[in-house]
Amino acid sequence: MLLSLEAIRYKNNKFEILNQLLLPQEFIYEDCSSVEQGFSAIKTMKVRGAPAIAISAALCLAIELKNLKSKLNLVETKKYIFEKLDYLCESRPTAVNLFKMADEMKSILQNELIHLENDIAGGESLKNLFIKKAEELLQIDISDNMSIGHFGAECFAKQSQVKILTHCNTGSLATAGYGTALGIIRTLHSQGKLEHAYACETRPYNQGARLTAFELVYEKISATLISDSMASFLMKEKGIHGVVVGADRVVANGDTANKIGTYQLAIAAKYHNIPFYVAAPSTSIDCNKKSGKEITIEERPKKELTHINNIQIAADGINVWNPSFDITPATLITGIVTELGVIPKNTIGEFDVSEFLEKKKKLSSLF
Structure with missing residues (x-):
């Protein structure tokens, strides 16, 4: 299956990210060939979505290693990679995929150390191993997303036609391709089972209006955009069959951190007896945390709430609370x-x- 949109381009020793701050007005890819550029792209949300963040962090470091002019020995190479990974993990605190990627890469490299000599050749081998593993993340994520689409579509097997509500952006623009929650919608559409998709605007950053709507129109999927405040009334009036959202972190008991506004959708879905599904690759699952109380919630700049396209819409001097995510308790998740x-x-x-x-x-x- 051809993937229509790419948030990430990695070809011919070049790594580019689609600047999602400019969508839908402009469609521009920007060079991301250094860790500093990768950190900035993640921090400013030029690239976003938990899977895409982790992959972008790995690939910007991979390109930087490819372009590294100095030859480092084994110990120096390990130190260089580990320090860069630690730095990238400071870009955004909530999405567990980024931290998992860094920890797994460190573990892989640490295990390889015993097989290598502490010389330039050993350093090159370690560097090349990191690059290889970073490149593999792209195809693994696409394959995982398509499997999520398949299993998610099966949740609605009893209905011949379904109306699905989603929140934020969880499609190709948030992943290496295909998407998680939006991947389920895409699968239902390809099966001829999707009657209609509804997307919340997802204030204050408007990922639903700017990005999900863009993907749905691009894919020619029957869809309607609503404001966040319309969701409960939509459920009552339009006969929604399911709510499907993504996740930046799922902990051991199933509590889920996702874009702010997810929690209230889950409450409304519970009241209206509508199934509420979280779509997440296993890389978004953090079993080291027992409940949502242990998840660190990122708070974003107040300007994201007081301004739209740099135009002030709020009164001067008003206080702002701007958590980027909320926690949906497992009891509300189907x-x-x-x-x-x-x-x-x-x-x-x-x-x-x-x-x-x-x-x-x-x-x-076993197989």
């Missing part, structure tokens, strides 16, 4: 859709996330 399948609820209305992942990984290793 199922968590991963590339390994849908995590079901346990008897107390939460999720045994780590147990599910361990079972699935053991099962896949």
Whole structure:
């Protein structure tokens, strides 16, 4: 299946990101060939979406390593890569994918150290291993997203036609391609089962209006944009069959951090007896945290709320609280859709996330 939009371009030793701050008015790719450029792109949200953030961080470092003129020995190379990964992790605190990528890369490189000599050749081998693993992240993410689309579509197998509400942006622009929650919508559309998609504008950064709407129109998917404040009335009036959202972090009990406004959608869906699904690759799952109380919530600059396109819309002197994410408790979530399948609820209305992942990984290793 051809992927229509690319948030990330990595070809011919060149890494570019689509500047999503300019969409939908301008469609411009920018060079991202250094860690400093990657950090800035993530921090300013030129590139966003938990999977895309992690992949972009890895690839900007991979390109920087390719362009590195000085030859480092093994210990120097390890120090260089580890310090750059630590720096990139400071760009945004909530999306666990970034931290997982850094930890896994460190683990892979650490395990390789015992097989290499502390010389220039050893340093080059370690550098090339990082580059190889960073490049593999692109195809892995696309494959995972398409599996999420398949499992998510199966959640609506009993309906012949469905109307789906989504929030923020979880499509090709938030991932390496295809998308998570929007990937489910794309799969339903390709199966001829999607009657209509509804997208929240997702204030204050308007990812729904600027990005999800852009993707839906680009893909020629029947869709309507609504303001965030219309969601409850939409559920009552339009007969929504399901709400599907993404996740920046899912913890052990199933509590989920996602774009601000997700929590209130889950409450409204519960009241209207509408299934509420979270779509997330296993890289977004953090079983080291037991509940949502342990998740650090990023707070963004007040200007994002008081201005639109640098035009002030709020009164001078007003105080602003601008959390970028909220926490949806597991009790409000119907199922968590991963590339390994849908995590079901346990008897107390939460999720045994780590147990599910361990079972699935053991099962896949048998074949």
